[in-house]
Structure formats: C-alpha cells, structure tokens
Amino acid sequence: MRLSTAILPIHRWSEGQKLWQRAEELEFHAAYTYDHLAWRTFRDGPWFGAVPTLTAAAAATQRLRLGTLVTSVKPCSPIAA
Numbered sequence: 001m002r003l004s005t006a007i008l009p010i011h012r013w014s015e016g017q018k019l020w021q022r023a024e025e026l027e028f029h030a031a032y033t034y035d036h037l038a039w040r041t042f043r044d045g046p047w048f049g050a051v052p053t054l055t056a057a058a059a060a061t062q063r064l065r066l067g068t069l070v071t072s073v074k075p076c077s078p079i080a081a
Contacts, residue, residue: 002029002030003028003029004028004029004030004031004032004065005023005028005030005031005032006031006032006033006034006069007019007020007023007031007032007033008033008034008039008042009033009034009035009047009048009049009050009053010042010045010046010047010048011046012046013056016048016053016056016057017056017057017060020056020057020060020061020064021060021061023061023064024061024062024063024064028064029065030064030065030066030067031057031064031065031066032066032067032068032069033050033053033054033057033068033069034050034068034069034070035049035050035051035068035070035071035072036070036072050068050071054066054067054068
C-alpha cells in the first residue's frame with residue numbers, strides 16, 4: 001500500500017523544508033499541497049504559492065513524488081500580460 005500526505009503551504013521555508021523532508025523520511029509515496037486563493041481558517045496568516053513551494057520541496061527531497069491537490073485558475077487580465 002502506498003500512502004501520501006498533504007502539506008499546507010502556510011509555513012515559511014525554514015520550517016516548511018523540515019516538513020517536506022520529514023514526509024520523505026517517513027517514506028510517504030507522495031506529498032501534495034493546495035493552491036487556493038483563500039482558506040478561511042488561515043485567512044490572517046501566510047499562504048504561499050503551490051508552484052514555488054513544490055519547486056523548493058523538489059530541491060529539498062530526493063524520491064518523494066510531489067503535486068497539487070487543487071490548482072486554482074487565478075484571474076489575470078489579458079491586458080496586463
């Protein structure tokens with residue numbers, strides 16, 4: 001059986017890195033994170049982007065599979081692009 005975990009992107013990297021590495025030490029098959037515009041419980045704290053978080057996690061781990069559980073389609077003005 002393969003077990004996976006979810007790690008919320010609410011920690012500054014000095015703490016978050018330890019969580020991703022611990023997931024690998026515990027031999028989880030994969031670790032996922034969320035990409036939300038807002039999450040009510042964590043509204044007043046930091047919420048970091050999923051892609052930069054996963055990029056950092058990839059650099060800090062060796063074999064752990066990484067991914068997003070939810071990816072938001074963020075509104076972007078085509079005029080600004």
